[in-house]
Amino acid sequence: MPKKNIPAPKDLLPLSPTLFHLLLALHDGERHGYALKREIARRTAGAINPGAGVLYGSINRMLEQGLIEESEERPDAHLDDERRRYYRITPFGRLVAQAEAVRMRELVQIADQAFGLPERA
């Protein structure tokens, strides 16, 4: 449920790594919570692997901020447990994710000018 006073994307920055990864993991379609968790763990090679409580806490916050919404569509009931809930990114969520990426890019540029960036950390 988006808030009454919709904030500008920049107001929500910086995003926590978990939140940012959640938004990124939703870029190509709907996923349920468990799938999101696995996707993030895969992308970060296990560096970020939120527990269920933290995951749904983050999802709850993103829903409240209007970054994602719950999807009414479900796959075939035989394939899926009805307790699973599916989420998709909202246009506002995309804007916020982009704004976060821009923020990071600017940060990277500053770091590059300051120290130079090696190929690998």
Added chain:
Amino acid sequence: MKLYRLLLSLYPARFREEYGGPLEQQFLDDYREAHNTGMRFKLWLSALRDLAWSIPVELAHELRQDLAHSLRVHARRPFVMTFTIAILALAIGGATGVFSVVNAVLIKSLPFRDPDRLMLLSNIGVPNTSIPDAKGRSAKTDVFLSSEDSPGSGAAGFKNWRTNSIYLEDAAEYLTAEMNITGVSAPVRVTVAETSYNFFSMLGSEPALGRAFAPGEDVPGNDNVLIIGHALWQQLYGSDPRVLGSKILLNGVPMTVVGVARPAFDYPAKASVWIPTAFDMMRVPAGGVFFPRTIGRLKSGLTITLAQKMFEADGEQLSPGRKREDWERLELIPLRTQLAAKTRQASLVLMGAIGFVLLIACANVANLLLTRTTERRGELLIRAALGASRGRLVQQLLSESVLLSAIAAAASLGIAYWASKLAAVAQPAELAAQQYTILDWRVLGFAIGTAIATGILFGVVPAWLVRSLQPSGDLARMQSVAPRAGRLRGVLIAIQVALTMILLAGSATMGRGFLRLLGTDIGFRPDHLVTLSVSLTGTPEESDARKAPYYRDVLERLRGVQGVESAAAIDFLPLDAHSFIGGNLFTESGAETPLVIFGRVTPDYFRTMDTRIVYGREFTAADRGRVAIVTEGVARKIGEGSSTIGRRIRRRNEEEPFTIIGVVQPIRYSGPEQSGGMEQMFLSAGSNAPIFATFIARVSGNAADSLAVCRDAVQSVDREVPVYGVKTYQQRLDETLAVPRFRTTIFLFFGGFALLLAIAGIYGVSSYSITQRRREIGVRIAIGASAQGVRAMILRQALWPIGAGMLIGVGGAAWQGRLLEHLLPAAPPTDMAACAAAAVLLAVVAVVAIWSATSRVLELNPIEVLKSE
């Protein structure tokens, strides 16, 4: 899985409802993938870590949301919010203030090591007649009257007794006396504790500087050492550590300072000097009467009951076959109880009273919020229909009320601070070191705990109502909430009325008791009287040859002061003396009187005090022999009316009798609260001038204006004699009455506050409930009911809870009467008049509220009313 589900219930309602399913599902998925015990163990570990982190985060998140919502909701009804916070702040603040006293008196630890094993050994010892001899005093000087005699005789006897005790680890002896410190720029009068050498080590409070008394220092000849109180050290020596080894003249006797007590250590009796002379009465002649007391530390592992048995056996062994009166019963009294004695019962009763106020406040606020909830039932129903569960709504309502009480608790700390300042006025001297602080963790914990408990208590009622809402139900169901709320309101009003009546009846009883106290004839007229005390010990006027001329000179100078009508002196001033000399008298026929207090007075004493002389006359300068004036009670033992004059009376252990020359009206020696039984015999100071005395001067103008000039007059006779206790007699009386006045004021305040709460509550709820019944009233009027009929019906319905509350209140008030006697012994038994007055007042408030609310409704056009619904 069950365990995990159970843990999920720790999440706040909304989160649990929203995500409980997915969380469970995810755990199940992970569990299926965990093939062996090791993996399952790891899964559980990470799940627990996750829960431990996210549950508090979600709780805080939802609480923040609920509170924000609550603020919005409350802001829409600022009156309800302000009223609720004000009522709760007052009630919680009062409770916290009273609790800070209870905390200081009953709970907080004493500044001693393991204080719960410290006991006062009441009435242990040899029969009192032998004490003077044991202490080297001739039995002829003063008759000793002591309720706490010392065991054994002398330092060696005491040491022998305590080291052989089977129930005591250690014991110490002490007695207190006022003494002069001279040889300093301004002589001061201080309270001195004469102790056995082990006093400090037994209590477990070593001096802050220097040392405690050493073994053997309480043996006569070795005892010219002194420990000075911290405050007095600062005052006299500016905290100079070089005080150790210096000499102080105590009552003219040089004593060497060996230690400085810890800050705030002033046990016993606000002492500021300690000397190890408990067994050496002639070392520092103090003059007057001594009450040696024995305190002991129980051996560890010994129960009080068992120790009491051993103590009784010990007492019997020390004085075999002694018949003990009630007041000399052998009793082990915990030191804490002894110190708190005067305040303990009173504190608990006050705590009970403030508890009532808190309950009334709760009932009131619950009623108010209940009304608000009924008003908000539309909003709640819509939220329920939109999917908010009952749990969620209950959580919302609870957090609304907890928010209110949290704000109230914060505000209440200010009130608590003020209340504890007030309470400090009533503290007994022995507890002076106890600070009533509201920053103590127990007090703060109490305030916060009370706030939460109050919040939950009054949050539960509206919440309980909401539980009856059916999210799936149709809107018609919400009508069913109204009658249920009505019944609840009735019960709450009945509770409020009952509690208020109990408190009001209590207030009235206390108030009347206090007025009775003020009106008590104490046997003299305290207005226009100036009092000034001196003690000649250690001063140039100490010798027998100089005492009498000194008193004569002072009285002459006093009489010369402008405005002074008459002046006199007495050794033990009524209201002031904490000790007295007394004993039994024997008539010519051999009959024995009960305990009689002896006082030595100068001529003009009774005229100055304005004490009525019933028969005979008062002393003149010519009375130097064995003549006496007695109070009426003593006279009645001797003869009828004026026949007493000329009769003779004898003191115990004395051959030569006194001839009675006058009979005076009864005098309340210890003040208006004294229940009687203290008869007096006055002797002429001319024949045997006392070592200390209080001068009294009756002045024509305002006594307070004459204090300075009278003090100058006394000092002008000999500047070496410290003059203290320069007060008007009225001030002394006010001090005596401070405690009962304080308790009465508190009770009146509680009673008044409860009444205000009840009035506000009953008025608000009665008017509101009628406004809610507009539609029904409209229908009744429309179908032909008369306005009077409707009014009568509503009154009948509204008055039953008040009536029920009154019945409970009357019973409670009668029961309470007995408790009040602890607070104010002069309190009359609870009178039903006060009860009835309270009941009538509350009923009138209810009738007025209902009447005016019904009038407003009846003035409306029934058609309009029905339309608007």
